[in-house]
Amino acid sequence: MRVIVPFAPDAPKTRLAGTLSVDERSAFARAMLDDVIGALDEMGLDPEVLSTGPVDVGFPVVRDDRALTPAVNAVLRETEGTTAVVMADLPLVTTGVLRRLFEAAGDVVLAPGRAGGTNALVVRHPAFQVNFHGTSFLDHLAVARDIGANTSVIDSHRLATDIDEADDFVEVLLHGDGNAREWLEENGFRIVVRDNHVTLTRDQE
Amino acid sequence: MRVIVPFAPDAPKTRLAGTLSVDERSAFARAMLDDVIGALDEMGLDPEVLSTGPVDVGFPVVRDDRALTPAVNAVLRETEGTTAVVMADLPLVTTGVLRRLFEAAGDVVLAPGRAGGTNALVVRHPAFQVNFHGTSFLDHLAVARDIGANTSVIDSHRLATDIDEADDFVEVLLHGDGNAREWLEENGFRIVVRDNHVTLTRDQE
Numbered sequence: 001m002r003v004i005v006p007f008a009p010d011a012p013k014t015r016l017a018g019t020l021s022v023d024e025r026s027a028f029a030r031a032m033l034d035d036v037i038g039a040l041d042e043m044g045l046d047p048e049v050l051s052t053g054p055v056d057v058g059f060p061v062v063r064d065d066r067a068l069t070p071a072v073n074a075v076l077r078e079t080e081g082t083t084a085v086v087m088a089d090l091p092l093v094t095t096g097v098l099r100r101l102f103e104a105a106g107d108v109v110l111a112p113g114r115a116g117g118t119n120a121l122v123v124r125h126p127a128f129q130v131n132f133h134g135t136s137f138l139d140h141l142a143v144a145r146d147i148g149a150n151t152s153v154i155d156s157h158r159l160a161t162d163i164d165e166a167d168d169f170v171e172v173l174l175h176g177d178g179n180a181r182e183w184l185e186e187n188g189f190r191i192v193v194r195d196n197h198v199t200l201t202r203d204q205e
Numbered sequence: 206m207r208v209i210v211p212f213a214p215d216a217p218k219t220r221l222a223g224t225l226s227v228d229e230r231s232a233f234a235r236a237m238l239d240d241v242i243g244a245l246d247e248m249g250l251d252p253e254v255l256s257t258g259p260v261d262v263g264f265p266v267v268r269d270d271r272a273l274t275p276a277v278n279a280v281l282r283e284t285e286g287t288t289a290v291v292m293a294d295l296p297l298v299t300t301g302v303l304r305r306l307f308e309a310a311g312d313v314v315l316a317p318g319r320a321g322g323t324n325a326l327v328v329r330h331p332a333f334q335v336n337f338h339g340t341s342f343l344d345h346l347a348v349a350r351d352i353g354a355n356t357s358v359i360d361s362h363r364l365a366t367d368i369d370e371a372d373d374f375v376e377v378l379l380h381g382d383g384n385a386r387e388w389l390e391e392n393g394f395r396i397v398v399r400d401n402h403v404t405l406t407r408d409q410e
Contacts, residue, residue, distance in 0.1 A: 097360055112362065115372075116379050116396070116403040134398035137379065155302055157317065157365040167320075174321050174342065191321070193339035198321040
């Protein structure tokens, strides 16, 4: 099985711009990438980073300047056999949930992200192509149906939790145990409970 | 196994006040309750609704006027053997994920909700008591550790998705297939994709 982790070192996490500086966003994105690659490595897999720019991770890097969708589709077309795609902004992944993903039956296995995205997938059908725009989870179900591919869906909070906004940091602080959580803690982020509601705060340096 | 579904018919979903009228909140809360009870019933279980007020659901209702925490703890104290608690605002539950919950090993089985809550749990230890304030998931892990109870955690997007805010409706429209989804659709709620981001809209009647 070929395992691809898409990564965009030059455009990290713009929706965090109100919370983190550009340099912080880069560092945090890298911490999340390391968590994802680390879990895959721990499983004995050989992840490849599909990157829009140079990145030094100690694993093979496939460079492709294009947007996510055509870059992933190029990999799917050129690969015989099973291809897995795991997004780089999933710092809650564990070897346990990745095993559930990789061992699920189906020509196409999808792990939905919150709000309709697709955060990880396994493709065992030669005609399947991705489309990461909009409600990609529904699109991917429809594509699979159209080509006669049977589909499994992985029900996982860890795989559903891609980190796009500061609110998502709460999940990392609650459930993470890797580089991303450490980065947030070292940079002053903490959970506070106010009026029975969990929010995020950042300590002044 | 005793299965309890807590429900507060008199104070439905105040964080939806900006989106739904009082009557709409009641109707939607009831649709979600019916989805949860329906899934439990389909599994051959005999759910009991732990309710702060009168509710007619065709299943046994245990009335308790107190807040959620003391009411659930009273049930845990009076019940010998296993008790399961499944929140009423989980319209994405399926028999499949409930089976994962009920079949997981452990003196205490916890299904975390997004933002630190506990959305479902199974208690097989006589000393375990709940505390639903704040980051209850972390509290429940600590309580279990303190009494020497071993713990399992269920990693499920369906169980993690309690419906508190209008943003959560997107998940129901994406992944639900029961009364709650039907209610939202009949009341004009739809997903729209704008700038590659999924949002919610409501049609004018």
